[in-house]
Amino acid sequence: MSGSKFSAALQRISSILHSIRFRLVLWFSAILALVLFAFSAFIYINQRTAFIGESEYRLERKMVALGAGLTVTSKGILVPPGVLQDTDVLIFTNSTGQVLASHGPLPEQDNINLAKRARQEVTRRNSSSNILSWMERTGSSRLNYMFVTVPLQNGPGSSGQVILGSPADPYGLESRLLITLVAGSLVTLIIALLGGYWLADRAMRPVHTITQAARTIGETDLSRRLNMKSRDELGELANTFDGMLGRLQAAFERQRQFVADASHELRTPLTIVNLETSRTLASPHKAEDYRQALAVIQSENNFMTSLVNDLLTLARMDAGQAVLERLPVDLSDVVLETMERLAPLAARNAVHLEAGDLPETRMLGDRQHLIQMVSNLVDNGIKYAAGDGKIISIETGTTGETVWVRVSDNGPGIAAEHLSHLFDRFYRIDQSRTRDEVGSAGPNSPAGSGLGLSIVQWIAQSQGGVVKVESQPGIGTTFEVRFKAA
Secondary structure, three states, X not given: OOHHHHHHHHHHHHHHHOOHHHHHHHHHHHHHXXXXXXXXXXXXXXXXXXXXXXXXXXXXXXXXXXXXXXXXEOOEEEOOOOOOOOOOEEEEEOOOOOEEEEEOOOOHHHHHHHHHHHHHHHHHHOOOOOOEEEEEEOOOOOOEEEEEEEEEEEEOOEEEEEEEEEEOOOOOHHHHHHHHHHHHHHHHHHHHHHHHHHHHHHHOHHHHHHHHHHHHOOOOOOOOOOOOOOOOHHHHHHHHHHHHXXXXXXXXXXXXXXXXXXXXXXXXXXXXXXXXXXXXHHOOOOHHHHHHHHHHHHHHHHHHHHHHHHHHHHHHHHOOOOOOOOEEEEHHHHHHHHHHHHHHHHHHOOEEEEEOOOOOOEEEEOHHHHHHHHHHHHHHHHHHOOOOOEEEEEEEEEXXXXXXXXXXXXXXXXXXXXXXXXXXXXXXXXXXXXXXXXHHHOOOOOOOOOOHHHHHHHHHHHOOOEEEEEEEOOOEEEEEEEEEEO
């Protein structure tokens, strides 16, 4: 195996060992192993106890049968036929523990050792009248024997013991049970490991799909969607991921459009300034020509200053850095201050500012931002309603628990298809009205950056208000902003 293949294999193994599905399978297998161990231990201990109880009962029955037909002679022990098996052990001892007679397959030394052990059991338990039982592995046969012992009266003032033993598990049931439990537990764990890993891999497959999709999605490819149909938690995660992609795509599109529009808006006045400068410097001109060129440059500079200020305002708003106060404000005072500030601009554009009903309309808001909001509405009306006989009316009022400010004009009006886009950034109703026309027509030509109404909408919404617009072509336009009354 080459070095690259070996490294790839190591990375693959490391990836598996650090994966969530491997840890899930590991924890599941550990819990299952603990349960299997506890269950197997319970079964084994319970069955072993049953085996020991059965052996004791069997030996006691044999002891009763031996008591009826057992004969001890100088030649040994005569056992009644059919009572003892070939593997059973029978030993007689005197009071000192010496073996008097024995029967069974064990050698003499094992019988002597068993006699000593029986005497120790009697002494340890401090009893010579009850039947005693214990279990021991014999030295020669390596079998677990169950032994019982009863007192034996050898003569006047002399007593010994009768020891009867039999294999505790003559058929090897305990060993087979232990092997069965261990093998069954191991097989179960192996099946659980393989099946658990398969199930975990199947369950985590949507996560792998989401990961692969996230790796392939870039800023220029946000249109991809997972479209998972499952209704479980992973399906919910995938749907959330799709929703996030949709929001990111919309945000990137807005950003791209914003940058493109801002670049376009700034490029036009810069071009005009460059053309005017080049034309003026190309050859000597009269003082009036220089004055006209400087007026155009000043007009474009004012436009760029206003555009940059609006862009900074929107950037702060989008970034959540605009701090708004919540103080008592009278909308009527806001309207009066706005009219004083914009009166010279209205007069220069032959527009008459008219104050309607201005009752006290108090609300909680930020005074400076409200002044900017009303100023943008009035400025928008001045730009698009300029001309002799044009009137902009401003009034305030209270309706129920809401207060409102209304800005109306008798300008050309707005077609219905434009109303839903009025508050979009850089949107203009008359797309033919460009900065080229403004630059050529002079500094008093009405034009804007297309950001004023976007700022109006943000200020209104940030203070719990809503903006409505009604317009009829040839009649005029009315903007109304409503807030909750203080």
